[in-house]
Amino acid sequence: xxxxxxxxMLEIGKNAREASRVLANIGTEIKNKALRNMATRLILDSxxxxxxxxxxxAAAMEKGISEPLIDRLILTKKRILDMSNAIExxxxxxxxxxxxxxxxxxxxxxxxxRMKIPLGVIGIIYESRPNVTADASALCxxxxxxxxxxxxxxxxxxxxxxxxSLKAALVESGLPEATLQYVxxxxxxxxxxxxxxxxxxxVLIPRGGASLINNIVKNSSVPVIETGVGNCHxxxxxxADFNMAENIIINAKTQRPGVCNAMETLLVHxxxxxxxxxxxxxxxxxxxxxxxxxEITKCIVSDxxxxxxxxxxxxxxxxxxxxxxxxxxxxxxxxIYKYGTNHSEAIITNNYINSQRFLKEVDxxxxxxxxxxxxxxxxxxxxGGEIGISTQKLHARGPMGVNELTTTKYIIYGEGQVR
Amino acid sequence: xxxxxxxxMLEIGKNAREASRVLANIGTEIKNKALRNMATRLILDSxxxxxxxxxxxAAAMEKGISEPLIDRLILTKKRILDMSNAIExxxxxxxxxxxxxxxxxxxxxxxxxRMKIPLGVIGIIYESRPNVTADASALCxxxxxxxxxxxxxxxxxxxxxxxxSLKAALVESGLPEATLQYVxxxxxxxxxxxxxxxxxxxVLIPRGGASLINNIVKNSSVPVIETGVGNCHxxxxxxADFNMAENIIINAKTQRPGVCNAMETLLVHxxxxxxxxxxxxxxxxxxxxxxxxxEITKCIVSDxxxxxxxxxxxxxxxxxxxxxxxxxxxxxxxxIYKYGTNHSEAIITNNYINSQRFLKEVDxxxxxxxxxxxxxxxxxxxxGGEIGISTQKLHARGPMGVNELTTTKYIIYGEGQVR
Numbered sequence: 002x003x004x005x006x007x008x009x010m011l012e013i014g015k016n017a018r019e020a021s022r023v024l025a026n027i028g029t030e031i032k033n034k035a036l037r038n039m040a041t042r043l044i045l046d047s048x049x050x051x052x053x054x055x056x057x058x059a060a061a062m063e064k065g066i067s068e069p070l071i072d073r074l075i076l077t078k079k080r081i082l083d084m085s086n087a088i089e090x091x092x093x094x095x096x097x098x099x100x101x102x103x104x105x106x107x108x109x110x111x112x113x114x115r116m117k118i119p120l121g122v123i124g125i126i127y128e129s130r131p132n133v134t135a136d137a138s139a140l141c142x143x144x145x146x147x148x149x150x151x152x153x154x155x156x157x158x159x160x161x162x163x164x165x166s167l168k169a170a171l172v173e174s175g176l177p178e179a180t181l182q183y184v185x186x187x188x189x190x191x192x193x194x195x196x197x198x199x200x201x202x203x204v205l206i207p208r209g210g211a212s213l214i215n216n217i218v219k220n221s222s223v224p225v226i227e228t229g230v231g232n233c234h235x236x237x238x239x240x241a242d243f244n245m246a247e248n249i250i251i252n253a254k255t256q257r258p259g260v261c262n263a264m265e266t267l268l269v270h271x272x273x274x275x276x277x278x279x280x281x282x283x284x285x286x287x288x289x290x291x292x293x294x295x296e297i298t299k300c301i302v303s304d305x306x307x308x309x310x311x312x313x314x315x316x317x318x319x320x321x322x323x324x325x326x327x328x329x330x331x332x333x334x335x336x337i338y339k340y341g342t343n344h345s346e347a348i349i350t351n352n353y354i355n356s357q358r359f360l361k362e363v364d365x366x367x368x369x370x371x372x373x374x375x376x377x378x379x380x381x382x383x384x385g386g387e388i389g390i391s392t393q394k395l396h397a398r399g400p401m402g403v404n405e406l407t408t409t410k411y412i413i414y415g416e417g418q419v420r
Numbered sequence: 421x422x423x424x425x426x427x428x429m430l431e432i433g434k435n436a437r438e439a440s441r442v443l444a445n446i447g448t449e450i451k452n453k454a455l456r457n458m459a460t461r462l463i464l465d466s467x468x469x470x471x472x473x474x475x476x477x478a479a480a481m482e483k484g485i486s487e488p489l490i491d492r493l494i495l496t497k498k499r500i501l502d503m504s505n506a507i508e509x510x511x512x513x514x515x516x517x518x519x520x521x522x523x524x525x526x527x528x529x530x531x532x533x534r535m536k537i538p539l540g541v542i543g544i545i546y547e548s549r550p551n552v553t554a555d556a557s558a559l560c561x562x563x564x565x566x567x568x569x570x571x572x573x574x575x576x577x578x579x580x581x582x583x584x585s586l587k588a589a590l591v592e593s594g595l596p597e598a599t600l601q602y603v604x605x606x607x608x609x610x611x612x613x614x615x616x617x618x619x620x621x622x623v624l625i626p627r628g629g630a631s632l633i634n635n636i637v638k639n640s641s642v643p644v645i646e647t648g649v650g651n652c653h654x655x656x657x658x659x660a661d662f663n664m665a666e667n668i669i670i671n672a673k674t675q676r677p678g679v680c681n682a683m684e685t686l687l688v689h690x691x692x693x694x695x696x697x698x699x700x701x702x703x704x705x706x707x708x709x710x711x712x713x714x715e716i717t718k719c720i721v722s723d724x725x726x727x728x729x730x731x732x733x734x735x736x737x738x739x740x741x742x743x744x745x746x747x748x749x750x751x752x753x754x755x756i757y758k759y760g761t762n763h764s765e766a767i768i769t770n771n772y773i774n775s776q777r778f779l780k781e782v783d784x785x786x787x788x789x790x791x792x793x794x795x796x797x798x799x800x801x802x803x804g805g806e807i808g809i810s811t812q813k814l815h816a817r818g819p820m821g822v823n824e825l826t827t828t829k830y831i832i833y834g835e836g837q838v839r
Binding site for chain 2: 199381
């Protein structure tokens with residue numbers, strides 16, 4: 002297979018295209034039955050999956066891969082149960098396929114509506130976490146799509162075992178085996194070949210680090226939905242409730258600092274900086290957060306490091322926070338425009354006009370008033386999971402669930418109309 | 421400028437990005453005032469535009485460009501009035517910006533909604549028709565977007581004069597000049613540079629021939645919305661009303677054969693072929709349509725040519741029709757799956773089950789029951805114009821109007837929620 006990766010990938014593409022035609026016309030009950038079988042099968046196959054995972058973990062340790070990455074890689078009975086439960090949640094979502102939105106009546110008596118249909122074939126290229134294999138497969142199937150999965154080489158044994166388990170459930174349920182295909186090679190040329198499968202793959206979704214994503218955006222002739230970095234801000238307005246602001250900042254920074262919706266920079270209105278910052282910084286220190294403040298911040302709180310320009314540009318993904326005191330909401334919005342990555346931005350305020358201005362003028366996938374940026378997540382938005390968080394503007398923006406894996410077609414009822 | 425196209429295009433990209441930030445926060449009334457000024461300005465500047473157009477037309481004739489292409493290029497007082505009127509129609513459309521769809525209440529009391537916002541900067545690369553310059557500018561502005569236009573070299577003088585006229589109206593209305601920028605060079609490197617303006621242009625929309633579109637889809641690092649070819653079919657089912665079927669076929673084939681929503685292949689159920697085809701073919705002959713039929717068609721109607729495999733693959737864009745007799749609706753759907761380009765497909769039937777099957781099982785931007793494929797058009801769908809017809813699945817499918825030039829952001833109202 003390694004000799005002829007392009008042929009191997011083309012075969013996968015053709016199989017997926019064929020399966021997608023079957024899946025587009027399959028009823029909700031059959032899809033749900035298959036999803037339930039997938040959830041059950043994962044539990045039944047736990048031991049096999051855990052054994053495969055141990056091979057991956059041992060290899061990763063030998064390579065000296067970092068603790069957090071190994072933690073993302075490790076599977077346990079509990080984590081397999083979580084994957085199974087996530088599939089159950091997805092099973093119980095409303096099936097959007099064949100829903101018709103806006104059936105309008107035209108002056109010439111045509112009825113024109115938009116019917117939701119599957120995208121077709123979805124390609125997902127992702128890094129270490131093996132649970133993506135199960136989540137993505139379930140979301141794609143719920144929306145009637147075939148999926149081609151290409152996980153990181155670190156998790157290849159785990160991913161193959163999980164996808165074998167899911168495929169067995171699919172076949173048992175009478176669905177095409179190619180509903181789900183896992184690219185069973187660690188060879189990087191497979192990714193290159195995947196990016197050329199225009200006509201077979203309808204959309205590629207890369208999930209992972211910036212270099213993975215940039216490579217795919219730059220080189221793919223298949224349309225790409227970009228999921229990206231989150232340099233997220235919380236702006237504490239003059240009128241903010243200090244208690245609420247502290248809770249939100251501590252949550253957004255410390256609850257899970259390694260994820261894209263964690264906050265990276267705090268902006269504080271100058272009129273409250275000297276009263277608000279000292280107590281906040283003390284608390285953040287107690288959570289082991291390293292603080293890097295602007296000059297004004299340093300004047301107010303002595304034990305912070307001086308922030309550089311680079312700090313305001315950086316997605317730390319760590320217990321580090323940049324702090325800047327700003328003279329107005331306008332300056333806060335300008336700072337976010339300059340440094341933000343259009344992911345998640347929050348204002349803490351009790352001022353009505355400022356809350357509305359922030360919602361309208363800040364351009365990001367999710368803009369918050371008085372809540373933590375950590376809520377930008379498919380599960381929190383009620384999607385039962387997510388296929389990624391889009392930080393671009395085409396097709397989908399923010400957490401992508403089942404609905405974002407559909408497209409539409411116009412359906413038109415006539416009675417003989419001509420132009 | 422020709423020496424340094426990349427710098428020139430980068431400057432255009434930067435200007436557009438800046439203008440887009442202003443446009444995103446501008447109210448409907450200001451946008452509408454500017455649109456009305458644009459409509460008026462075109463009329464006032466008619467003589468200048470017509471003079472520029474005469475230069476283009478003379479050059480095209482000298483180059484020996486074909487009659488239909490010259491017809492597309494020529495402007496008249498009437499055509500300028502039509503462009504002006506189209507802008508008026510777009511002015512009167514509902515402004516979608518800042519509309520919020522689905523403001524949902526979550527179990528933790530967060531209110532989560534999706535606000536419609538402009539895409540940002542839209543790049544359009546198109547061929548000869550100069551009216552696109554006005555249509556596209558108006559649609560983009562209505563949705564709060566900046567636009568970068570790159571028309572065909574044949575129409576460069578007309579396009580520059582039209583865009584100058586529109587820009588004067590924009591500036592007069594207090595909008596940034598870079599709301600609309602026309603790429604004032606016929607150098608092809610400008611297109612290459614435009615495809616690299618990721619971060620400045622949010623979406624590129626190519627309109628024109630297959631080679632133009634394929635080049636952009638393949639090489640652009642800016643996301644592309646593909647507008648494409650239409651190999652459109654009409655399937656006449658066993659239960660069709662013959663009269664209705666004839667009217668629709670004649671309309672779909674002959675009313676304007678050179679456009680993408682015109683029909684190219686007729687499929688007829690075998691049980692009616694011998695009664696339906698003779699009279700139809702006679703009528704099509706009287707409209708000067710060249711017929712290319714399958715072997716069964718030839719047995720029924722002697723004076724047709726034999727269709728080749730290639731004929732069924734071809735978008736003739738001309739008074740030529742391929743005809744195939746099929747044994748069932750399944751065979752018709754299979755034929756469309758194999759040869760169709762997912763543009764516009766129609767069934768003529770009086771059978772309820774078949775009408776529903778066709779609507780669900782045929783995958784195309786627009787699927788019709790008992791109406792002409794010619795209706796796939798922004799104006800006919802009530803969009804007041806169109807920026808192109810998307811034949812791909814991401815973001816937009818079918819005619820793209822003001823709504824398709826928007827994206828969304830999630831807005832979240834909280835009261836201090838944390839995870």
